[in-house]
Amino acid sequence: xxxxxxxxxxxxxxxxxxxxxxxxxxxxxxxxxxxxxxxxxxxxxxxxxxxxxxxxxxxxxxxxxxxxxxxxxxxxxxxxxxxxxxxxxxxxxxxxxxxxxxxxxxxxxxxxxx
Amino acid sequence: xxxxxxxxxxxxxxxxxxxxxxxxxxxxxxxxxxxxxxxxxxxxxxxxxxxxxxxxxxxxxxxxxxxxxxxxxxxxxxxxxxxxxxxxxxxxxxxxxxxxxxxxxxxxxxxxx
Numbered sequence: 001x002x003x004x005x006x007x008x009x010x011x012x013x014x015x016x017x018x019x020x021x022x023x024x025x026x027x028x029x030x031x032x033x034x035x036x037x038x039x040x041x042x043x044x045x046x047x048x049x050x051x052x053x054x055x056x057x058x059x060x061x062x063x064x065x066x067x068x069x070x071x072x073x074x075x076x077x078x079x080x081x082x083x084x085x086x087x088x089x090x091x092x093x094x095x096x097x098x099x100x101x102x103x104x105x106x107x108x109x110x111x112x113x114x
Numbered sequence: 115x116x117x118x119x120x121x122x123x124x125x126x127x128x129x130x131x132x133x134x135x136x137x138x139x140x141x142x143x144x145x146x147x148x149x150x151x152x153x154x155x156x157x158x159x160x161x162x163x164x165x166x167x168x169x170x171x172x173x174x175x176x177x178x179x180x181x182x183x184x185x186x187x188x189x190x191x192x193x194x195x196x197x198x199x200x201x202x203x204x205x206x207x208x209x210x211x212x213x214x215x216x217x218x219x220x221x222x223x224x225x226x227x
Contacts, residue, residue, distance in 0.1 A: 004157070033214070040122070042203065042219035043158075058214070090157055092215075103215055105157035 002026050006091050006106035013081045013113045021076040021109050023091030031094045032074040033058075033103070034066060036087040043090065049074055081113045116141045120204040120218035127194055127225050135189040135221055137178075137204035145206040147171075147180055147187040148215070152201040161189075161202070194225045 004025045013019055023032065030051050035043040045058030047066040055066045063085060065077045074093075078085060088110050094103040120137040127133060139145065146165045150158040162171030167182035178189045187204060204218040 040219060043217040045214055048214060092158075102160045102163075103158075105159065107155075107157045 004091055004093055004104050004106040006089075006109050008109060009107065010110050011112070013078075013111065015082060015113060017081050018077070018079050019081065019111075020078075021089055021091075021111075023074045023076070023093075023106060024072055025074075025091075025093040025104070026072065027093060027095075027104065028071070029093035029095050029104075030071075031096060032068065033092045033094075034064070034074065034076045035090045035092065036060065037090060037108070038087050046076065046089075081111075083113045085111065086113045087111060116145070116206060116208045116216045118204050118206055118216055118218035120202075121221050122219050124222040124224065127223065129196055129225055129227050130193045131225075133189070133191040133194045133198075133223070135202055135204075135223075137187045137189065137218060139185050139187065139204075139206050141185075141206055141208040143208045145208040147178070148205040148207070149176070149178055149187070149189050150203040150205060150217075152203065152220070154200070158203060194223075196225050196227055199223060199225045 007022045033048040034046040044060045049055050049068040052071040067075045088108045090108050091106040092103045117140045148163045149161040151161045152158045162173040164171040164180035170179045176191045178187050201220045201222045203220045205215050
């Protein structure tokens with residue numbers, strides 16, 4: 001049972017480059033999220049989705065775009081990477097937005113922007 | 115807005131010591147409360163949860179009680195093990211408002227043999 005899978009696990013980008021992080025879940029969850037984790041900051045929500053074809057902004061959306069073309073996939077894009085986007089990115093999914101049920105997390109993507 | 119304040123550490127304990135990690139919250143409505151744990155190199159996983167006042171969540175020897183009067187959800191374990199070394203996050207999900215999970219900043223725990 002794969003759960004939530006993120007690719008890639010590690011990436012180094014040069015400033016100004018673009019990339020897409022892929023999140024896939026096999027639990028038929030409606031809700032998916034992208035967080036970033038920085039030292040001393042905890043987890044901050046970037047964007048989230050309440051279902052296929054929908055997306056919404058979270059706490060720190062600037063510099064990121066997302067798409068949810070298929071229910072099982074949630075893509076996070078960086079159009080022009082900046083050093084401030086160096087972070088560990090986590091994708092999560094849950095059966096409902098209200099959090100009554102467990103949110104499942106991927107293992108993370110460590111991104112360094114130089 | 116909704117927020118979570120927790121002990122940030124880092125904290126180092128000896129094996130079999132007693133652990134308390136304080137967590138207080140501010141929320142509109144009636145939130146559900148969670149503790150997540152992150153082991154080295156891994157994503158977060160749910161440790162325990164409580165969905166209404168006076169509920170006690172428990173798992174792997176950890177416990178936390180939802181205290182509405184003090185808006186708290188402190189995590190406790192009577193005897194920690196080396197394998198409990200991890201980062202612990204308190205989180206809430208508020209009903210009737212912004213239902214997204216809101217996390218505290220996390221606390222790193224190291225348990226020495």
